Amino acid sequence: MAKIGYLGPPGTFSELALQYYLAAGEQRDLEPVCLPSLDDVLAGVDRGELAAGLVPLENSSEGAVNRTQDLLAHRFTGLFIQKEMVLPVEHHLLARPGMTVAAVRRVLSHPQALAQCRGYLRRLLPGALEMETASTAAAAAMVAASGEPWAAIGTRAAARACGLSVLAEKINDCQSNATRFVVLGRQDGEPGAGCKTSLIFSVADRPGELYSALAEFARRGINLTRIESRPARSRLGEYLFFIDLAGHRQDAPVKEALQALAARGAGLRLLGSYRPLEEGAGKAPGRGAGCGPGRAAGCRSGGSSGPGGEGCCFAVNSQAGLEKTGLPERNGDGWPHPAYVPGGEADRAAGVCRQEPVGPGLPELRRQIDAVDAQLVDLLVQRMQLVEQVGRLKQAGRIRDYAREEEVLRRAGEHARAAGVRPELMKQVFQLLIRQAVEIQDKSGGAQV
Numbered sequence: 001m002a003k004i005g006y007l008g009p010p011g012t013f014s015e016l017a018l019q020y021y022l023a024a025g026e027q028r029d030l031e032p033v034c035l036p037s038l039d040d041v042l043a044g045v046d047r048g049e050l051a052a053g054l055v056p057l058e059n060s061s062e063g064a065v066n067r068t069q070d071l072l073a074h075r076f077t078g079l080f081i082q083k084e085m086v087l088p089v090e091h092h093l094l095a096r097p098g099m100t101v102a103a104v105r106r107v108l109s110h111p112q113a114l115a116q117c118r119g120y121l122r123r124l125l126p127g128a129l130e131m132e133t134a135s136t137a138a139a140a141a142m143v144a145a146s147g148e149p150w151a152a153i154g155t156r157a158a159a160r161a162c163g164l165s166v167l168a169e170k171i172n173d174c175q176s177n178a179t180r181f182v183v184l185g186r187q188d189g190e191p192g193a194g195c196k197t198s199l200i201f202s203v204a205d206r207p208g209e210l211y212s213a214l215a216e217f218a219r220r221g222i223n224l225t226r227i228e229s230r231p232a233r234s235r236l237g238e239y240l241f242f243i244d245l246a247g248h249r250q251d252a253p254v255k256e257a258l259q260a261l262a263a264r265g266a267g268l269r270l271l272g273s274y275r276p277l278e279e280g281a282g283k284a285p286g287r288g289a290g291c292g293p294g295r296a297a298g299c300r301s302g303g304s305s306g307p308g309g310e311g312c313c314f315a316v317n318s319q320a321g322l323e324k325t326g327l328p329e330r331n332g333d334g335w336p337h338p339a340y341v342p343g344g345e346a347d348r349a350a351g352v353c354r355q356e357p358v359g360p361g362l363p364e365l366r367r368q369i370d371a372v373d374a375q376l377v378d379l380l381v382q383r384m385q386l387v388e389q390v391g392r393l394k395q396a397g398r399i400r401d402y403a404r405e406e407e408v409l410r411r412a413g414e415h416a417r418a419a420g421v422r423p424e425l426m427k428q429v430f431q432l433l434i435r436q437a438v439e440i441q442d443k444s445g446g447a448q449v
C-alpha cells in the first residue's frame with residue numbers, strides 16, 4: 001500500500017490532520033507513517049519511499065512553520081503542494097492525575113505550542129520554566145514518565161494515550177488558533193475551481209525590484225493571499241519571497257505573470273497549484289475578532305464562524321462543511337473524528353472495546369525510538385549546559401558535592417521505581433552523567449576567585 005508520512009509521535013496535531021484528511025475520503029488507500037522530523041517526512045517523499053507527506057505550513061498566531069518553508073525552498077525542490085487544509089488547533093494543559101495548576105513548575109511542549117499559549121502561561125504559571133520538545137505528543141509522554149511537577153501542552157488524544165488528566169482546557173491565547181497543513185507529493189494538483197498557487201521567488205538587489213515583481217500580479221488582477229519573506233541563506237539582506245495567489249498556474253493570467261516574473265530574471269520556484277480539501281468552501285472573510293493573519297493566510301470560510309471561537313475561519317471544519325461532507329462531529333480536540341475504526345482509540349477510551357489493539361510494527365517502533373533518542377540528546381545537552389553554569393559558580397578544586405550527588409542518584413532511583421524500571425539501572429545511568437559533569441567542570445576549571 002502507498003504510504004503517507006507525517007510528523008509524529010502519534011498524538012501530534014499532524015496526526016489528527018492526517019486522520020482528518022484520510023477520513024475526508026479523497027485518498028483512501030494510504031498507509032500513515034509516523035516520522036520523527038519534518039526533514040524525514042519530506043526526504044521520504046523526495047526519495048519516493050512515501051507517496052505523500054502531510055506537514056504544517058503556517059499557524060494563525062505564530063505565522064510560518066519556518067522549517068517546512070526552508071526545506072521546500074532549499075532542499076526538496078522537486079516537491080509540490082497537492083492539497084491544503086486549515087484546521088483549528090486547541091491546546092490543553094496536561095499533567096499526571098492529582099496535579100493542580102498551582103503546583104506546576106515546568107511546562108513542556110513544542111515551541112509553536114508554547115508560543116501559542118504564552119499569555120496563559122504568563123498569567124497562570126508565571127514561575128514555571130518552559131521546556132521545548134520535538135512535538136506536543138513527546139511532551140505528554142515525558143510528563144507521564146516523570147515524577148516531577150511538570151505539565152505538557154498537547155491534545156486530548158495525547159492525554160488519553162499517556163494517562164494524563166486535562167488540568168486546563170483551550171489555553172491557546174487566540175481562540176481561533178488554526179494551522180494550515182499541506183499534503184506534499186512529487187507532482188502538483190490538477191486545475192479546478194478554487195485553486196491556489198504557491199511560489200517562491202527572489203529579486204535582484206535594486207530599487208523597485210520587489211514592487212515591479214508584484215506589479216506583474218496586480219496588473220493581471222491576480223489576488224495574492226499571502227506574502228512572506230525568509231532569508232535567502234546567501235548573505236545578510238537577501239531574501240526569498242513566499243507567495244500564495246488565487247488561481248491555477250495554468251490559468252492564463254497566472255501563467256503570464258509567472259512567465260513575466262521569470263523573464264525579469266527573478267529566481268522562481270513553483271510550489272504547486274492545489275485545491276483546499278473542502279471544495280467550494282468560499283472565500284476568505286473580512287477581518288474580525290480573533291486572529292487576523294490566519295484569514296489573510298488563505299483561510300477559507302463556509303460562512304460559519306466555526307466552533308473553535310468567535311470569528312473562526314476554518315473552512316473545512318465549519319459545521320456547514322461537515323454536514324456537506326457527511327463527516328462526523330468534532331471530537332474533544334476540536335477535530336472531526338477520524339474514520340470510525342472498530343476497537344480504535346475512541347472505543348478504547350469509552351471502554352467499549354476490550355480487545356487487545358494490534359501493536360505497531362518494527363519500523364514504526366524504531367521510528368518512535370529515534371524520536372525519543374533525539375529528545376534524550378536534547379535533554380542531555382541541556383543538562384551539560386546547566387552543569388557548566390554550576391561549575392562556573394564553584395571555586396576551582398572544590399567541584400564535587402557528594403551530598404548533592406547522592407540526592408541526584410536517590411531521585412533518579414525513585415523516579416525509576418515509580419515508572420516501573422529497576423532503580424539500579426537508572427542510578428548507573430546517572431552515575432555516568434555525574435562523572436561526565438565533573439569532567440566538564442574540571443575542564444572549565446571552576447570560578448577564578
Ligand SMILES: O=C(O)C(=O)C[C@]1(C(=O)O)C=C[C@@H](O)C=C1
Pocket residue numbers: 387390391399400401402404405408433434437438441
Ligand atoms: O549540583 C552540583 O553542584 C553539580 O555540580 C552538578 C552535579 C551533577 O551532575 O548533578 C555534578 C557534580 C557534583 O558533585 C554534584 C552534582
